[in-house]
Amino acid sequence: MSSESRQIEQTAAALLARRDAGEWSNRDESALQAWLAKSPAHRVAFLRMEAAWKETARLKTLAAGSTHARVPPRGEWARSPYFATPIGHAPAVARRSAPRSRARRWPTVAAMAASLLVVAGIAGGLLWWRNAGHVEYGSWQTAVGGRQVVHLTDGSTATLASDSDLHAAFARHERNLDLVRGEAFFEVAHDRKRPFVVHANGYRVIAVGTRFDVRRSDDGVRVVVMRGVVRLQSSRDSAASTTDLPAGSIALVNHDNLVVRHVPLAEVAQYLSWRDGYVVFHDTPLADAIQEFNRYNNHKITIADPALDELRVGGNFRLDNSAAFVRLMQEVFPVRAEERGDTVLLSRRNIRAHGPD
Amino acid sequence: MAYAPWMGEPLDTWFTREVLTHERALMRFLHRNWRDHDEVEDLRQEIYVRVYEAASRRFPDSPKSFLFTTARNLLADRVRRQRIVSITAMGDVEQLHVLKDELEPERWCSDREALMHLAWALDRLPDRCREVFWLRRVEDLPHKEIARRLGISVKTVEKHIAKGLRLMTNDLHMDRKPKIAPAPATRARELAREPS
Incomplete structure (x- = not known):
């Protein structure tokens, strides 16, 4: 690897670690944005590490049976309850609802099935x-x-x-x-x-x-x-x-x-992606997309202007983050969102300001 | 403030979702078709830049084939630049084959497999780095608390996290059993190196 690429990777990783440390000020943010804007090489390196960082959030599952007292030796994760379950019974969703780890040893394989039932049970x-x-x-x-x-x-x-x-x-x-x-x-x-x-x-x-x-x-x-x-x-x-x-x-x-x-x-x-907490849209009418979000959120979205119904939406979205969806809609469509108590009202935004069409 | 760059940057989201997810297949392709494995990471970086820049003008219809076309073109460019390329070598480059499995959708990777791969990558970190990364990502402890437990400075915690992230990012996109022997397509490069 060239020293230049290495330098870029190191800077990207350092920035992400710095941001993860907390106390991220506006100045830090603008410094980051400036660095990203400097070169697409910076941006792709950063996006790549950021995606990996998010991916490592999955590691929390390993805490489900670990003891807090120490960091387990290499390879011990193989004995974590998560891996002990037979294939086909992996608690794909239970991990999200698993209670924070308690100070106990990883249980034996035999005790496993029971604890999974408990985990699933607590959820609902x-x-x-x-x-x-x-x-x-x-x-x-x-x-x-x-x-x-x-x-x-x-x-x-x-x-x-x-x-x-x-x-x-x-x-x-x-x-x-x-x-x-x-x-x-x-x-x-x-x-x-x-x-x-x-x-x-x-x-x-x-x-x-x-x-x-x-x-x-x-x-x-x-x-x-x-x-x-x-x-x-x-x-x-x-x-x-x-x-x-x-x-x-x-x-x-x-x-x-x-x-x-x-x-x-x-x-x-894609019809089953809800099991992982997200939804996939392909050229989906906005009205249908919103209906999907509303099934998952108490904070409902309503379309005030029927003309918006036919806007087409694509992409993957987290079902529990309708706010992000609404923000994105405002960025890419002539749409304005307005909070009205328990609902968000979407209406058409005047786009003449952007010049003649 | 919750930081979410993609909210303002549909392009970044697109890139993360449609391009970066193919990294493992891309790395396989590069390792197979490029003899000098030390250069593969630079090639990957350059391919990403090209794809990102192209997508900032227009989103390609099929991100995955666009990614591999870009990769192929880049390798071809590199060989051309050697200036001593024989016709045979060029012929080979044009045909750098993308394997069928690379163009198929990523095989569905279960949560369980993904976690196994992560745990494997975590175990490859150096001791201290692994400890810090565990406490941060598994136990979810704040940097300060990690520093206190391990008797190191907060700045050092941050350094370990940065290093761990860098190493893990590369390992995440690697096959657990990396294939060492390059495939015949590497010939293009070998031929290109021969003096005419």
Whole structure:
């Protein structure tokens, strides 16, 4: 590596470390901006390190079972609970809601499964009980902005999106789930003898072993299939209206009208990005984008001018940061945002100031 | 104040999201196609600058193929500049192949894999640096508290963090088992070096 590139990397890293130390003044900020503006080489080096710095925030997961007393020796992280879980049961979301580490040793692998259930439970009220007829019941709710991974007793997992309500009743020959509100993603443990049935808005979504997402809307259901095949049925007349949806299907059904789109799996993944806390827009009408944010935030966004509905939005956004989204909208669109109590009102901004068009 | 440069800079966000995420594939490509591995980081830096500057005029439709086209052109330029390039060598450069897996979307990397890679990179840091980085990024302690615990100055903490970040940034974009043997495409460069 040339000394020049090395020098740039060192300066970028020093600036980020300095900023991380806190007490970052306006003067520090303008010094940074000046350095960045000096050369695109500075800027790309900085962006690169900044992205890596953000990535290292994931390391916090390792604290989940560590003792505060010491920095563990190299390689010991391999014994962290996070890595001890079998593949397919990684608590992808639980890590965000994990309580701050307490002074205890990393537990043994055996103790693991239990602690994960506790972690998931704390997030939103885990409730399992068993009645005399060997039917297991459970129910889970998430608040607006919440997200929860539920490990079901059959080995399946359900990930609840914001503002959702899911009930489960598992009998010996059937696994029934009722999506009362919102959206959930299911990773179904294979069990041919016990179909896995999600009930939502008068429809049944039936899986044997697969991964899929079910979302309720006001009058219908959307099903996204990531792996395997699921069967979609109307609860009213199951014989007449049954459709099998292979992986890559996006099905929308309401009033017994069914629309199915088949998309590449990469695109399917974008419908499921909420599980990681962000949303992907591609040429999405602003109105739809805002509806998506509003599902996740109590601070609602409203469009005051219908002319704005058709503006198209693209990009990845953090679902819990609608303020950043609104700021960005103002930067790139002729849009003005105004705080009105609990809502943000978006209206058209006069752009004549920018010169003749 | 919460600092978020991308809010005012759609370009920076775009660059971070659409270009930097392909660094591992890019590094693989460069290592395979360029013999002098010491130069690879400089090449990467120059490619980034070119992509960033081009995107400041117009966002490329397909960031990933634009990145690799830029990379290929840069390598070709470098070979041309040697001035002693034989026709065969040029032919090879034009065909510097980008492997199919490099043009496909990044394989989905689970949270678990990403964390494993991070932990691996963390373990590669020198002792003190690793300790400081752990306390900051895992335990989330403020610099002052880290300084107190380790009996070092706050300035030293900052230095360790800067160093750790620099080392980790490079390791994050490296395959855990780096491939050492360069592939045949490196021939272009070797030929270019031969006196005509």
